[in-house]
Amino acid sequence: MAQPQDLLYSKEHEWVKLDGDSATIGITDYAQNALGDIVYVELPKVGEAIAQFANIGVIESVKAVSDLFTPLSGEVVEINGLLENDPAAVNRDPYGTGWLLKVRPTKPGESKGLLSPDEYDKIANQ
Amino acid sequence: MPVQYAGIIKEHDAVRRRAGLFDLSHMGQFWLSGEMVAPWADTLTVNAVGTMKPLQARYNIFCNEGGGAHDDTIFYRLATGWLLVVNAANADKMWKLLNERLPPAGVALENRHGRRALIAIQGPRSVEMLQPHVDLDLAALRYYFCAEGRVNGVPAVIARTGYTGEDGFELFVDGNEAARLWNSLLIVHQTDGLEPCGLGARDVLRLEAGMPLYGHELTEAITPVQAGLKWALKLDKPDFVGKEALVQQLERDEYSRIAGIVMDGRAPAREGYPVWREGRLVGSVRSGSIAPSLENKNVATALVAREAATVGSRLEVEIRGTKHGATVVPLPFYKRAK
Numbered sequence: 194m195a196q197p198q199d200l201l202y203s204k205e206h207e208w209v210k211l212d213g214d215s216a217t218i219g220i221t222d223y224a225q226n227a228l229g230d231i232v233y234v235e236l237p238k239v240g241e242a243i244a245q246f247a248n249i250g251v252i253e254s255v256k257a258v259s260d261l262f263t264p265l266s267g268e269v270v271e272i273n274g275l276l277e278n279d280p281a282a283v284n285r286d287p288y289g290t291g292w293l294l295k296v297r298p299t300k301p302g303e304s305k306g307l308l309s310p311d312e313y314d315k316i317a318n319q
Numbered sequence: 320m321p322v323q324y325a326g327i328i329k330e331h332d333a334v335r336r337r338a339g340l341f342d343l344s345h346m347g348q349f350w351l352s353g354e355m356v357a358p359w360a361d362t363l364t365v366n367a368v369g370t371m372k373p374l375q376a377r378y379n380i381f382c383n384e385g386g387g388a389h390d391d392t393i394f395y396r397l398a399t400g401w402l403l404v405v406n407a408a409n410a411d412k413m414w415k416l417l418n419e420r421l422p423p424a425g426v427a428l429e430n431r432h433g434r435r436a437l438i439a440i441q442g443p444r445s446v447e448m449l450q451p452h453v454d455l456d457l458a459a460l461r462y463y464f465c466a467e468g469r470v471n472g473v474p475a476v477i478a479r480t481g482y483t484g485e486d487g488f489e490l491f492v493d494g495n496e497a498a499r500l501w502n503s504l505l506i507v508h509q510t511d512g513l514e515p516c517g518l519g520a521r522d523v524l525r526l527e528a529g530m531p532l533y534g535h536e537l538t539e540a541i542t543p544v545q546a547g548l549k550w551a552l553k554l555d556k557p558d559f560v561g562k563e564a565l566v567q568q569l570e571r572d573e574y575s576r577i578a579g580i581v582m583d584g585r586a587p588a589r590e591g592y593p594v595w596r597e598g599r600l601v602g603s604v605r606s607g608s609i610a611p612s613l614e615n616k617n618v619a620t621a622l623v624a625r626e627a628a629t630v631g632s633r634l635e636v637e638i639r640g641t642k643h644g645a646t647v648v649p650l651p652f653y654k655r656a657k
Contacts, residue, residue, distance in 0.1 A: 233587055277585065
C-alpha cells in the first residue's frame with residue numbers, strides 16, 4: 194500500500210507531519226493493522242522533553258503491549274485526548290483522528306534521519 | 320489456530336451476538352476403552368467419572384500429589400468408550416502420564432491427537448446455524464451432553480459443550496474431513512454472520528465467562544481449590560491423586576486464591592503484574608483483558624492472598640511502575656441471559 198506522501202517515517206512505524214515549529218506524530222496504517230484492536234494508549238505528559246528514538250509510551254492491543262518511540266526530539270505540546278476514551282481511533286484513522294501527540298522539535302536537523310514515503314514503503318512491504 | 324482472523328473484538332462480538340467458528344483440532348484427543356476406565360480414571364481425577372450417564376460430558380482435572388493441576392480436561396462418555404480432551408500444551412505430558420499409570424488390564428488407550436479434528440460453533444444462533452447440517456434434533460441435546468451422529472453426512476460426535484460462556488457445540492470428526500466441514504459451515508452461514516474465530520477471541524470470551532485457562536488460573540502449582548473450582552471436587556470419592564493435599568488446603572483456608580478484578584481505569588492489567596492491597600504486595604495478575612461484554616472495562620484474574628480476595632476488596636495493580644485502582648468482583652464477569 195502506498196504511504197501518505199506528505200509525511201516522514203521511522204523504522205519503528207511512526208509517522209511525522211512537520212508543520213512550522215510543530216510536529217504531529219502517529220503510527221502508520223501498517224503498524225495499526227499489525228497490532229490489531231488497540232485498547233489503550235499511554236503517552237508522555239504535555240511539557241515533557243523527549244529524545245529521538247526514545248521509548249515514550251505504550252500502545253496496547255487486546256493481546257499485546259508494544260512500546261512507542263518518538264521519531265524526533267522535542268517538547269510535548271499536545272496529546273490526543275480523544276484516545277483516552279476512543280483508542281480504536283488509531284485503528285480507524287491512523288493518519289487523521291488517530292494521531293498520538295504533537296511536539297515542538299528541538300533538533301530540526303533530525304528529520305534528515307527519517308525515511309521518505311518510498312523508503313518506508315519498502316520496510317512496510319517486506 | 321491463529322490468534323485472530325478479522326480481529327479479536329469483531330470475532331468476540333460475533334460469538335456473543337450470533338455465532339463464531341473455532342478450529343480446535345490442536346487439542347489433544349485420547350480414546351479410552353475397557354471395563355476398567357471409569358474406576359481407574361476416578362483414582363486420577365478430582366471429579367467423578369463413574370457416575371457419568373451415557374453420552375454425558377464432564378469437566379475434570381488431573382492433579383499431582385500436591386494438589387496442583389496436571390491438566391484440566393473434559394470426559395465424554397460414548398457408547399463404546401470415553402473421549403478425553405486435554406489441552407494442546409499438555410497433550411504429550413498427559414499421554415505419558417496416562418500410560419505410566421495404566422492398570423495391568425481393563426483399559427486401552429489410543430492417542431488421536433492430530434488425527435481427529437475438533438470444530439466448535441459457539442454463540443446464541445449456533446442451534447439454528449448447525450441444525451440443517453446434522454441428522455439429529457439439536458434442541459433436544461442438553462448442555463454437557465453429546466450424541467453420535469453425522470455432520471454434512473460425516474460421522475461425528477456432536478457435543479453441547481464449549482469454552483466461551485455461550486450456547487454452542489463441539490464437533491469431533493475425522494481429521495481428513497475437517498477442512499471441508501470448516502469451509503462448508505463458513506460459506507453457508509457467511510450471510511448469517513458466522514465468523515471464524517482465533518485464540519485471541521477465545522481467550523477474551525473464556526475470561527469474561529470466568530473459565531480457567533491452564534497455565535494461567537490453573538498450573539502444576541495452582542490447585543483447583545485456589546482456582547475456585549471446588550465445585551469440581553468430589554471429596555466423597557474414596558481416594559484420588561492430590562485429594563489429601565486439597566482437603567488440607569480447604570481445611571486450613573489460608574491459601575492464596577484466584578479473584579476476579581475490574582480495573583478503575585483504561586490501562587489493561589496483564590499477566591504477571593504485581594497486585595497490592597493497603598501498601599502490601601498480595602499477589603499477581605494471571606490473565607487480563609479488555610472485556611467487550613462489560614462495556615470495555617478491563618478485567619483480570621489475580622492470584623491473591625485470602626484477605627485480598629473478598630468481593631468488594633480494593634486492590635492496586637502495578638502497571639509499569641504506577642499503581643492503578645481495581646475492585647474484586649464475583650466471577651464470572653459475564654453470564655449469558657437464559
